[in-house]
Amino acid sequence: MTSTSSRLLRPASLAALALTAALLTSCAESEGVDTEADRDPAVFQIGMVGDETGGDAVDGGMLDVSSYTEVRSMDPVDVIANGLSGGSELAAIYDVLLRYDPEADEYEGQLAEGIESNDDASEWTLTLRDGVTFSDGTPLDADAVVASIERYLADGGGQASLWSRKVADTKAGDKSTVTFEMTEPWLDFPYMLATAPGMIVAPSADKGGEFTPIGAGPFTFGHYRPGEELLLTANEKYFDGAPHLDQIRFRTVQTAQGTLEVVQSGDADLGVLREPNVIKSAVDADLSGSMNVVSMGVGLIVNSREDRDTADALVRQAIAHTLDPDTVMQRSYDGVGLPGTEMFPEESKWHGAGDGPQIDLDEAKELVEEAKSKGFDGTIGYLGIQKVSQNTGLAIEAMLGEIGIEVESEYVPGAAEVIERVFVERDFDLAGWSFGTPDAGVYPELFESFHSESTSNAGGYASDTMDGLIDELGAATSEEEQQAILTDIQTEWNESIPAIVFGAQPELVTWGDQVGGVEPHVDSMVLYGDAWVTE
């Protein structure tokens, strides 16, 4: 499946491009894995997979990790902090202020002692632990936290625009207290401190004009050889005691099947997978791990700008009523996966938001006729990547041909060309995309992808109704309120079709029996501070 991921492409750096290239390559048609048709809820469930492994904790040794993609910058400003794009690597160096417990669906203190809000979540107070230092020995106090966040905002980190919109002021109280004053209530603010803005960079990191990765995490930067490996070594000064592991080595195998094979053979201790058919193989092989499912992980970005045929909501509705996720999944992953048109699949805690657009060819044909009567010429373009997405393109051509829409497919050599066309030239109608939305980050993701004021709204979708609903979602003060608003968002989605959803995307961090103590975190990240490996 071709899916260029906005989730992975927000940073102002090329790390995302390389990552997308890897993503697109690995999302090519099946890799010869045994398959069984359709959704298998026993396979794709958020939470831990397999048995507890690793035996008793042991000290020493090196954990070999096969990352999903290479992290090309050690600066949290440049990296989208999730498990696919280097978030776990950076969390090992910087740690995170707060840890998200996926099983309990709550945030707890990590580098910070904890966080509390006032009644309406319009002000949050972060309490830091005493005596925590960066690996260079300087204190990690309130001033350092404020300085790191200000640096993140000034350098335009991936979540900077959202932060600036929602956080009015960040102030150091005493040495161990930071208060965050919101522009409006924000229930999910802790999410921000569990991801990139919560990875605190030491003030000394920018000394001399060149960035040095200095954090307070359980590991320190050893060396980075581009295209080869990132080596981290234990931080003996870590606030929670020196980690069990002496070192962690992150490397990348280009294919998902290859990643699974190196974990199974023991050449790597831990691997990160995203392809449903390969994840299913890992689960069938009784490997352990931590599974995450991101909503809207497989789909199409639709260009809604005025000069495009797809600007007409009738055309977008017709497309949404026609493209059958099961057919697409069959083409992409041999039928293994989580197909569906709804924004939030049954694996998501937000699933009650309602159904997505229904497949209805008669309705679609009528919509196309109506659009044609208003000037639609019956032709749209599909932008894909050579070899990688041609099967998907053929399926789209065939399905839309049924309702009288001719699809002119164009395949460019790689992900970079797709990004160029989508973000700079804005010259596309439909393109393979992922709006991967983790449960914990539903507001930030929806804002960035579909709010008209977001700089990451690559489809150019603009709806006052949707803007209002997303703003309401951000200001909601309870999960019940959020759920109700998401239901309204799904309803508005079905009317205005901001994008096409083919299904959710599973993500699995898997490891062998020799590994223990790996802690799942938000957005498919894992924390290695308590991890060990037995040889």
Next chain:
Amino acid sequence: MTWRRGARILGELVAVLALVSFGTFALVSMMDVDPAVSVLGEGHTEAEYDEVRHDLGLDQPLLTRYVSWLGDAVTGDLGTSVVPPYSDVADRIADALPVSVELALLGMGMALLLAIPAALWSANRPGGRVDRAISAMTVGVLSLPSFMLGLIVIMVLANQLGWFPRAQWARIGDEGVYQNLYHAFLPALTIALAEAAMFTRVLRNDLITTLQEDFVLSARAKGMTPRQVLVGDALRPSSLSLVTLMGISMGRLIGSTVVVEYLFGLPGMGSLTVSAAQTGDFVMVQGAVLVIAAIYVLTNAAIDVSYGYLDPRIRRAR
């Protein structure tokens, strides 16, 4: 080799490198990938992208940019990559080149170890059972694309038997010679199988021709054994085509083991060049192609010189 011949080879080398570097420069400038997007990422204004293009000198005429780059390149400064990680191009090449050179050398060595005995055995009795069996095998191997060979090697020797690691690279400096060779064996074997098939066919044919020469008949008449004739008399003069092929293969392998590097996750020149091209890192692509071209030309110049030593008739003719 006379100084005049040396000067001629040097002149050819400079001319080829100039052509290759300019050709690469022109091709890279025609790539659809905009380095400004690579640098800034998404969601910026056209003015901001223009500013980055200006900073990178992309708004200058092609020839101006080429002359500027060439001026730096001849002093050994290949520039800095324009996308993260912003590293020195020469340093990245210095990391990647030993991997590709080692793979190519190991692959060639293994190929020769397979090809020479097979060719000698085949040529000893052309059309015989052994010759036909070896011919069938070489055709079979040649008909397989390298990724298929690699997958077969991985499936059997790594996944099924578990004798070798599935992927990754171990540098001698980090993990010692044993780990290095242990990790290099499967990718080198994948390279070697395809090369060996080609070498076997070429050497076999040349051996059969050589065995018809008068000096071989003379050697036989003197009572030398078939093995002595094959190895002692026929092998060296039959090696000209093989050596030519080796030269071409060596230069080619340095830069074009992309598939093998991809399959085994190796940080060589192929991976470096392809990932740079994918991300619009034109400075890295130019530097890498220049180095690959230089190696290719130098290797073939060395092969050219070696002809005289392999066959005295060529030396005398010069």
